[in-house]
Amino acid sequence: MLSFNILILVATLYVCFLFAVAFMADRRARRGRLGWLRSPVVYTLSLSIYTTAWTFYGAVGSAVRNGLEFLAIYLGPTLVFVGWWWFLRKLVRIGRTHRITSIADLLSSRYGKSAFLAVIVTMLAVFASTPYIALQLQSVALSFSVFAEASGGEGGPSLNTTALWVAAGLALFTILFGTRTLDSNEQHHGVVTAIAVEAVVKLVALLTVGAFVVWGVASGPADILERIAAADISVKSASGSRWVTLMVLSAAAIVCLPRMFQVTVVENSDERHLATASWAFPLYLFLMSLFVLPIAVMGLAEMPAGSNPDLYVLTLPIFHDQEALAMLAFLGGFSSATSMVIVAAIALATMVSNHVVMPVWLYFSHTSVKLSGDVRNVLMVSRRISIAAILALGYGYFRFTGGSGALASIGLIAFTGVAQVLPALLGGLFWRGATRRGAVASLLAGAFLWAYTLFLPSFEGSWLMPLSVIEHGAFGLDYLRPRALFGAAESDPLVHALIWSLGVNALIFVTVSLLTFPAPLERTQGLQFVNVFQHSSGRGAPASMAVASDDLLILAQRIVGSETAVALFRAAAREQGKSGGMPDPTREFVERLERELAGTVGAATAHAMVGQLTGGATVSVEDLLAVAEETAQIMEHSVQLEAQSRELSRTARELQRANEKLTALSIQKDSFLSQISHELRTPMTSIRSFAEILRESDDLSPEQAKRYSSIILEESIRLTRLLDEILDLSVLESKQVVMKTESGNLSAIIDRAILAATVAATPDGKRPLLIERDQSAEDMSIVCDLDRLAQVFINLISNARKYCDAEEPALRIKASRDKTMTVVDFIDNGTGIAEQHRDIVFEKFSRLTDASAAGSAGLGLAISREIMRNLGGSIELLRSSSGVAFRVAFPTAQPSAANSL
Amino acid sequence: MMRRTFWGERMGKHVLLIEDEPNIIEAISFLLQQDGWKVSTHSDSSGAVDAVLNIGPDLVILDVMLPGRSGFDVLQDLRRASQTEKLPILMLTAKGQARDRAEAMSLGASHFMTKPFSNRDMLAAVRELAT
Known part of the structure; x- marks a missing residue:
């Protein structure tokens, strides 16, 4: 028979082989050449840690004990992977999107980053997993002892010693490959690869043993x-419940x-691997279960009574002296146990150090090391200590229970314990109202309830x-019996415990969630978790790998x-030491680029944009909110700028208009002054000239002297009249003039105007x-x-006298009125x-004909227009068809208004 | 259109007065004739250049504010014509702004006087320009 020492040697060599595999895989991963390490096959095989030594x-x-019941343990996962793959996909997507490190982290993150929740889940997981780890240690120790017995040597170490050695070895392996790096996504390529190898070994071992039993025995x-069919296994069918x-x-x-959770979600490097796993993992489970019944039947038939069917x-191979086959079977069981323990230790250590050790340490270290590299060291040390502690706990449990109890029942107790997470998990992923x-x-x-009804x-x-x-x-209260709460009559304690714990659990979850309101952060996280597919992409590659530098360049250029x-x-x-202008999109470069872009578009926007391209970081609701806020700020700013610029341009336009007006006024004033100057200087010239002549010429005839004197007189009168007109006009234009209100007869006013206009002699040759x-119409x-009105009439009549060029000059005056206006x-x-x-007839100094003929400054019509304007009327x-026709209009006297005056 | 010719004693030297104010025409004519100049007058801008060419005066007294075209236009035309290129021209204006003086001088006026003027200054200017 195989010597125990050879077994030890083979086991040691196998462990060394696993070390080498893990080491190589880790090195490949670190160099970024993942290749087949990221294949869906490796992913599927790593899931096989589900089948532990227990299975x-x-x-x-x-x-042997319960017939076909063992199949249920395979059917559950099969149903999940085949029928609920969309649920797993959501889980994986959330895990990748939010960089979830464990199931405790997932729940904590979902429910508003609650530290307390993480601690509860961690504690639950540790309590539920410890017996399970103990179970694995026990199975390895048992298998060793089987060989020791078989080789007949009493020198083999005791169960406890073996278990201790195994626990220590596993702790070493797990610390070495489980805490080599503190990558943010907590992926352990070395460990996963080693597990995949173990998965193959255990499948091959079980299939080989099965084949041997079927065709060899x-x-x-x-x-x-x-x-x-003959055996009584088939009739031992468990109850439906x-x-x-x-x-x-x-x-x-x-x-x-x-x-x-660790292998399915955390170690997942590509969401699409789930598609393969959804059929490949059930297939693996099928193969693992294929020869269970033959081995059981043959074991019952062949093995001596009292031998452990587990x-x-x-x-069976040892019984038939198949040493190599027994060795393979041993390695299969060893693989099952170790792979489970390693991954469980990593997962639990992550939870313990992240959610228990670190918060406590941070609480007690008051310094600002939180920002320094010290945290990495603390985290690393705490992770390693946690792994050692978990294995120590498992070993302690193994010692405490004395290795008793059927393997399967311990497994189911653990299952029931972790199942308590299910309501909160499902609710968190699909119900936004979960609080x-x-x-x-x-x-x-x-x-x-789990502890009370099942675990304890x-x-x-x-x-x-x-x-x-x-x-x-x-307290001696009958209805508090752990296996029959409130008198629930269920013979099977497992069913009883599950119904009570999970039922009450779910009921409380729904009720309390409905009664409480989520905090803002919970609401945000809930939204992101439930709607994870709406704002994340399923691209599996890490941020630094998936994006093309070209795309980043285009984005940056924009x-x-x-x-x-x-x-x-x-x-x-x-x-990076690369020729040409294109750097590799390493994480460092992408982050630096994001910072550069943030300087322009804001941090949130830059993160969102780069995240879109890299696919690794997704656009979360928080990102979008931040983007919206930045955009709003920019908008507000630009609206302000726009308003300012509108204000400025309006002011500029107003200034320009004012300037134009001033310029026009200034030109008008210049032109007016220039006109007045001309109109004043012209008569002055004659006056001065003739005055000098009169004074200096002694030989003037009396007629000449008289003529020149009368020219001087005539020009002085013209000058005076001009000055009067200018003054009159300026008063009228300034609207400071007060118009008198008096009543009279239109006919009388016209009489007066005609008299005044014709008192001067008719011009020469006219x-x-x-x-x-x-006159009846005028009445x-x-x-x-009345005086101002007469002034207008006089001006019009004398203009007609001066300028009418008809052979027989005639002026027709026509008066009429309606309710509002009187027209002449x-x-x-x-x-x-x-x-x-x-x-231009109404413009100042607009004499149309020879000045001498007019004998006036050309202000008459301008003055008339101002008068009529002041009277509330008009002149046009x-x-x-013939001649010049002016129309003077002014308001008709209202009887009431007339009476009141 | 008024054109009157007065005969004076200044060796037949001929002054053409282009001016529209009858009283001013009378004053200047009297003044120059008394001083011995032969004086012709023209009272508007149209035909003013022709009048100068026809009469061929030794001096033109030209008012700026004429009905129709301004005295400046007439001055410009006269300076462009070869016969009157160098003809002494005395500009008269009632506006008396510095701008008018500058314009007159730039257009080639020989002298510039503002109304009202003293008879002595007028005679001195005419004597200087026409001899």
Whole structure:
């Protein structure tokens, strides 16, 4: 028979081989050449840690004891992977998006980053996993002892010693490969690869043993089937409720077990691997279960009575002296146990150090090391100590229970414990209304009920829970019996415990969630978790790998401009020692680029944009909110700028208009002054000249002297009249003039005007002006400033006298009125005013004809216009078929207004 | 259009006065004739250049503010014509702004006087320009 020493040697060599595999894989991963390490096959194989020593050895034992029940443990995960792959995809997506490190981290993160929740889950996981780890140690120790017995040597070490050595070895391996790096995404390529290798070893081992049993021991499949049908295994069918319970438990375990979460979610490098795993993992489970029944049947038939059915896989080959096969079976079981322990230790250590040790340490270290590199060291040390402590705990449990109890029942207790996480997990992923308080309350209640109804009674009486309590209930209260709460009559304690713990758990979760309101952070996180597919991409590659530098360059050019972007990329390429302008999109470079872009578009926007390209970081609701806020600030700023610039341009326009007005006024003033100067200087010239002549010429004839004197007189009168007119006009224009309000008869006013206008002699060579009027029409009473009105009439009549060029000059005066206006027309029979002059007749100094003929400054019509404006009326030049036609209009006297005056 | 010719005693030297104010025409004519100049007058801008060319005066007294074209336009035309290129021209204006003086001088006026003027200054200017 195989010597025990050779077994030790083989086991040691196998462990060394695993070390080498893990080391190589780690090195490849560190160099960025993941290649096949990231294949879906490796991912699927790593999931096989589900099949621990419990299933490798225990499934056969279970089949012997409970018939086909063991299949339920495989069916649960199969259903999840085949039917619930979309749930796993969501889990993986959330894990990758939020860089989740463990299931405790997931729940804590989902429920508003609650530290308390993380501690609860961590504690629950540690309590549930410790027996499980002990179970693995036990199985390895048992398998060693089987060989020791078989080799007949009493020199083999005791179970305890073996278990201790195994625990120490596993702790070493786990510390070495589980804490080599503190990568933010907590991926351990070395460990995963080693596990994949172990998965192959255990599958090959089980299949080989199975084949040996079918074709080597029995005589082929037909024989086996007959034996199975004959055996009483097939009739030992469990109750329906137990089947359902087992399936629910195993389905929950595949999601909730910390080590399963580790390999399924945390170690997942590409979401698409799930697609492969969804059929490949059930296939693996199928193959693992294929030969369970044959081995069980043959074991029962061949092995001596009293031998442990949990170890048939190992003892059958030994019984038949198949040393190599026994060795392979041993390695298979060893692989099952170690892979589970390693991953469980890593997962638990991550949780313990992240959620228990670190917060405590940070609380007690008051210095600012939080920002320094010290944290890494502390984290590393705490991670290593946690791993050692967890294995020590497992070993302690193994010693405490004395290696008793069937393997399978310990496994199911653990399953039920971790299943308490399920309501909070499912609710967190699919129900936005789930709250932190709901999760905490449900977890506490579920954990308590699990401990009370299943975990503590499993010791079958200890200081933790005395037998009296198990049999008669706490405090002697019958309805508090752990295995029959409130008198629930269920023979199977597992079913009883699951219904009570998970039922109450879920009920409390829903009720408390409905009754409480989520905090803002919870709400945000809940939204992101539930709607994770709406704002994340499923690209599996890490941030630094998936993005093309070209895309980053295009993005950078759009934001900071072409030159700056190219310079930035060139510098980065130089630093990386690459020729050409394109650097590798390493994490450092991407982060630096993001900072550069942040300078232009704001941190949140830059993160979102780069995140979009790299795919690794996704756009979260927080990102979007931050982007929106930045955008709003920029908008507000630009709106302000726009308003300012509108204000400025309006002011500029107003200034320009004012300036134009001033310029126009200034030009008008200049032109007016220039006109007045001319009009004043002209008569002055004659006056001065003739005055000098009169004074200095002694030989003037009396006639000449008299003539020159009268010219001087005439010009002085003209001068005075001009000054009067200018003054009059300026008063009228300044609107400071007060118009008198008096009543009179229009006809009388016209009489007065005609008299005044014709008192001067008719100009030389002109016939007197004939005036036609209809005095009956003129006979109306008017109310206005009568003198001013007369002044306008006089101006019009004397203009007609001066300028009417008809052979027989005549002026027709026509009066009429309606309710509002009284109108007086003055129409002469001359040639009229040329079209191009019509617009300027009312302008100042606009004499159209020879000044001498006019004998005035040309202010008359301008003054008339101002007078009529002041009277609330108007004067206009009508288009007439013959001659000049002016129309004077002013308000008709209102009887009431007239009476009141 | 008024054109009157007065005969004086200044060796037949001929002054053409282009001015529209009848009283001023009378004053200047009297003044120059008394001083012995032969004086012709023209009272508007149209035909003023022709009048100068026809009469061929030794001096032109030209008012700026004429009905129709301004005295400046007439001055410009006269300076462009070869016969009157160098003809002494005395500009008269009632506006008396510095701008008018500058314009007159730049257009080639020989002398510039503002209304009202003293008879002595007028005679001195005419004597200087026409001899």
